[in-house]
Amino acid sequence: MQPVLDTLRRPLANLRISVTDRCNLRCAYCMPEEEYRWLPKEHLLRFEELARLVSVFATLGVRKVRLTGGEPLLRHELHELVRRIASEPRIEDLALTTNGLLLAEQATALADAGLHRITVSLDTLREDVFEALTRRTGLARVLEGIEAARSRWPGRVKLDTVVMRGTNDGEILPLFDYARERGLELRFIEYMDVGGATQWTPEAVVSREELLAHIADRHGPIEHLGETSSAPAERFRLRDGTTFGVIASTTAPFCSRCDRARLTADGMWYLCLYARLGLDLRELLRGGASDEQIAQRLRSTWERRTDRGAEQRLEELARGPLVGVETLRRDPHLEMHTRGG
Secondary structure (H helix, E strand, O other): OOOOEOOOOOEOOEEEEEOOOOOOOOOOOOOOOOOOOOOOHHHOOOHHHHHHHHHHHHHOOOOEEEEEOOOHHHOOOHHHHHHHHHOOOOOOEEEEEEOOOOHHHHHHHHHHHOOOEEEEEOOOOOHHHHHHHHOOOOHHHHHHHHHHHHHHOOOOEEEEEEEEOOOOHHHHHHHHHHHHHOOOEEEEEEOOOOOOOOOOOHHHEOOHHHHHHHHHHHHOOEEEOOOOOOOOOEEEEEOOOOEEEEEOOOOOOOHHHOOEEEEOOOOEEEOOOOOOOOEEHHHHHHOOOOHHHHHHHHHHHHHOOOOOHHHHHHOOOOOOOOOOHHHHHHOHHHOHHHHOO
16 A cells, blocks of 8 residues: 655654543643633544544554543543554554553553553652642552553553653653663653643753753763654663653654644544644544545545644744633644643
8 A cells, every 4th residue: 555645755654542632630731721621522532433533544554543632541431442443453553641640440451452552641750749730639649550551561661751941850860760760761852832831931941952961961871773763752772771762842843754643532633733723524424424535535635734833833033832822712622632742
């Protein structure tokens, strides 16, 4: 099968599905406001609709699917969706990103249903910082969830850390050591100016260069693995073999190799995390379109794709939050927690 390529010859290979826009945390880099407008529950795609779309995307070359949110484990009986997608033989990699609060009690069901690997967000090891960052309690539950994940997916658990200056930048090394001691690969993520990051400022970004300098000062020389991949993280290795990643979307965008598209819980398909407009797949599904008709709309839309949102943001001289609060209230699809981060 010939790959479906966009105008920059990037393939359609990776689909991120937000299964809910709800979240049980209020992280400062994603949901800093006091109130939010939620998607109507009757608009959310049913599991059979999501599984059908995955199969259609698979006919066009999608081989990787990642379930996200909001917090995906808030979606009732999520393991049943995992089971449906895992039964699609063309999907080679089925992953999930979670904040970990509900992971300990759901890990076994997810693993048994066929989830291949998992990523847990861990931004701090201090309860006071956790509460300040998320406006909730629960760090101990997150750590318990990580241990459950290690048991169910040995060697296939990653940790994600968004680093914000003045918030958790003092924990770069403790977090690195926590992951290293447990054989987990940690990925540091630069604070991004997308969607709901309404309080983003350039000064709050801790860059890839700063992150690497901190680690090198403690652990010595760092080798850049120089892998050729569409993955968002650049991977590095210490002399002792410890590997870790940095996702430098803010200071060193990787738009040229981006093969990811995003599907919201109510069926809006976005070609870029920064995109303002999307394609309503729920309307096609519930309007009686055939799989072939849906596939043709997906193909023609992707083939016209020109998106390189992070690179365009980097070119802006006066750079602030991507969109303001009032704009987000008018269109909650612009929120990062709605379109899957």
